[in-house]
Amino acid sequence: MRSNAYQQMVRDFMVMADRLNRQATYDYARNGGHAGAPEQPTLHLPVDVYATDDAFVVHAYLPGVSSENVEIVFEGEALTIRGRFAPLPEEARLIRSELFHGRFERRITFQVPVDADSIAADYNNGLLTLRVPKVEAIKPKQIKVQVR
Numbered sequence: 001m002r003s004n005a006y007q008q009m010v011r012d013f014m015v016m017a018d019r020l021n022r023q024a025t026y027d028y029a030r031n032g033g034h035a036g037a038p039e040q041p042t043l044h045l046p047v048d049v050y051a052t053d054d055a056f057v058v059h060a061y062l063p064g065v066s067s068e069n070v071e072i073v074f075e076g077e078a079l080t081i082r083g084r085f086a087p088l089p090e091e092a093r094l095i096r097s098e099l100f101h102g103r104f105e106r107r108i109t110f111q112v113p114v115d116a117d118s119i120a121a122d123y124n125n126g127l128l129t130l131r132v133p134k135v136e137a138i139k140p141k142q143i144k145v146q147v148r
Contacts, residue, residue: 045081045106056132058108063126070128074116078109079132113137 048059060081062070070083082105088094115133122129 041102043085043100043102043104045104047081047106047108049108054134056110056114056134058128058130058132060106060128060130061126062104062123062128065126067123070123072119072121072130074119074132077111078107079119079130080105080107081128081130082106 045060050057058079058081062083062085064086065083070081073080073082082103084103085099085101087101088097110132113135115135118133120131122131
């Protein structure tokens, strides 16, 4: 059985963590919300981008967004991902709102030539994966050292 001092310490920690969380994040419900506002903010969609020898790979989490509500465009040197997270139901009474509802967009610029015609998109369980192939000219080439 845990002591009362331990339980009080855990309660104090949780209160402190909640206060820090309120200061560090914007509580939409407490501050009037954003649903119905004339101009909803557009989320800067967080992504992971990494390079392999032959392609760039982009990962973005889009839980609850159907693939029909995602638009992916490659123009010039930039790849743009945009769409919309589902809005809350009209009858919903917010108590706490930490999830984003509304438009999202992310633009990724590639500083090296890529094969735009071969870009592939895969959407599985809320994870969007884009594979952006590099053109042959910039792929790393292995150079063998010759001993004399």
